[in-house]
Amino acid sequence: MELQSCFPIWDKLSAVQQDTILGSLISRQVKKGALIHSGSTDCTGLLLVKSGQLRAYILSDEGREVTIYRLFGRDICLFSASCMLRSAQFDVTIDAEKDTDLWIIPAEVYRRVMEESAPLSNYTNEIMAARFSEVMWLVEQIMWKSMDRRVAAFLLEESAIEGGDRLFITHETIANHLGTHREVVTRMLRYLQDEGLVKLSRGTVELRDPKGLTALRDN
Amino acid sequence: MELQSCFPIWDKLSAVQQDTILGSLISRQVKKGALIHSGSTDCTGLLLVKSGQLRAYILSDEGREVTIYRLFGRDICLFSASCMLRSAQFDVTIDAEKDTDLWIIPAEVYRRVMEESAPLSNYTNEIMAARFSEVMWLVEQIMWKSMDRRVAAFLLEESAIEGGDRLFITHETIANHLGTHREVVTRMLRYLQDEGLVKLSRGTVELRDPKGLTALRDN
Numbered sequence: 001m002e003l004q005s006c007f008p009i010w011d012k013l014s015a016v017q018q019d020t021i022l023g024s025l026i027s028r029q030v031k032k033g034a035l036i037h038s039g040s041t042d043c044t045g046l047l048l049v050k051s052g053q054l055r056a057y058i059l060s061d062e063g064r065e066v067t068i069y070r071l072f073g074r075d076i077c078l079f080s081a082s083c084m085l086r087s088a089q090f091d092v093t094i095d096a097e098k099d100t101d102l103w104i105i106p107a108e109v110y111r112r113v114m115e116e117s118a119p120l121s122n123y124t125n126e127i128m129a130a131r132f133s134e135v136m137w138l139v140e141q142i143m144w145k146s147m148d149r150r151v152a153a154f155l156l157e158e159s160a161i162e163g164g165d166r167l168f169i170t171h172e173t174i175a176n177h178l179g180t181h182r183e184v185v186t187r188m189l190r191y192l193q194d195e196g197l198v199k200l201s202r203g204t205v206e207l208r209d210p211k212g213l214t215a216l217r218d219n
Numbered sequence: 220m221e222l223q224s225c226f227p228i229w230d231k232l233s234a235v236q237q238d239t240i241l242g243s244l245i246s247r248q249v250k251k252g253a254l255i256h257s258g259s260t261d262c263t264g265l266l267l268v269k270s271g272q273l274r275a276y277i278l279s280d281e282g283r284e285v286t287i288y289r290l291f292g293r294d295i296c297l298f299s300a301s302c303m304l305r306s307a308q309f310d311v312t313i314d315a316e317k318d319t320d321l322w323i324i325p326a327e328v329y330r331r332v333m334e335e336s337a338p339l340s341n342y343t344n345e346i347m348a349a350r351f352s353e354v355m356w357l358v359e360q361i362m363w364k365s366m367d368r369r370v371a372a373f374l375l376e377e378s379a380i381e382g383g384d385r386l387f388i389t390h391e392t393i394a395n396h397l398g399t400h401r402e403v404v405t406r407m408l409r410y411l412q413d414e415g416l417v418k419l420s421r422g423t424v425e426l427r428d429p430k431g432l433t434a435l436r437d438n
Contacts, residue, residue: 058359060362060363064363087352090356115337116337118334118335118340121341122334129304135355139287139357143277143279143285144283
């Protein structure tokens with residue numbers, strides 16, 4: 001994969017700007033589970049996912065988590081470079097959900113090019129608007145949707161990512177995505193099992209009735 | 220007030236760009252309570268608040284509300300022009316909390332200047348990052364904070380906006396800001412009254428112990 005494929009506006013950068021970015025590029029391979037970026041303590045830089053899967057989430061003081069978005073191949077993570085935006089006053093933690101190959105563009109380099117390039121700056125605007133949309137979706141979910149519908153939505157999302165109906169995932173992990181307690185997830189999953197929508201066994205959740213889960217989610 | 224004072228980067232626009240914006244400017248006065256922008260049905264344009272107060276909120280299918288941010292003098296509302304950002308897939312409703320004087324820059328005009336001006340595009344990035352921060356704060360509030368602390372935070376915010384300890388506000392209005400039911404707010408306010416933190420009377424909430432409310436909020 002070429003770096004250019006992450007940036008539809010690559011051709012609108014000058015040769016100097018392209019070289020500045022390419023010359024600063026850092027390649028990194030991280031293992032599943034690795035912590036890549038932690039809150040405001042570091043300014044990792046822009047992450048570009050070559051392959052694999054990242055998760056961005058926020059942490060409460062008590063260590064509770066809630067997933068705000070996930071990143072796949074060709075996705076760009078802006079908020080690991082949020083130090084370059086004065087007005088970004090929030091802490092996002094990012095870890096690898098799968099073995100992941102990525103590039104890093106140092107925040108300072110990206111900021112410098114963005115400051116003089118309208119195409120790059122406008123494209124950055126679009127990336128931010130996309131993440132904003134995901135967070136607004138999350139707000140709607142946690143404000144208006146009951147937990148059974150949120151669990152159904154999460155299982156369907158996971159199944160789409162993994163490309164199968166059998167998910168190898170613990171109740172604890174689901175709880176961390178949704179920002180709730182393991183016991184709540186266990187209760188919900190048992191309810192969904194009673195309804196014939198899923199089948200539970202040790203370490204797995206099997207989607208028995210994806211249509212039924214979809215109906216529940218969209219209800 | 221001059222339009223320029225909303226844009227610290229005004230001097231970095233070319234004379235043509237400045238004229239394009241100034242030539243398209245619409246002045247509007249709206250009364251308290253007026254609906255200014257409604258979801259995705261219209262693309263009102265960029266709102267610039269000269270004086271007064273706006274509220275941006277989201278609406279559930281059932282008509283429940285939750286405030287996502289508020290705008291005061293010199294603030295810029297980007298999401299009333301979200302049609303200019305392809306990736307902005309969410310609906311924000313905006314109404315006037317007070318009589319408000321504002322300018323509107325049509326979305327198409329703003330987008331055109333932003334596409335060619337790196338300074339304007341970078342500044343737009345900063346505005347979006349600031350709103351993003353407010354929404355992330357909201358997510359943290361609704362995920363991790365109990366309702367008593369959210370009510371305390373809201374009363375302190377209102378008191379700072381109004382510049383006084385006596386708020387003329389109904390329980391229904393507070394509920395709409397926080398995305399909950401009136402009954403929940405009434406119960407919370409009575410609890411706060413029992414603790415000596417507020418005093419309730421018809422149509423008003425008086426902050427009796429702002430320090431105590433602050434301690435509760437930051438707890």
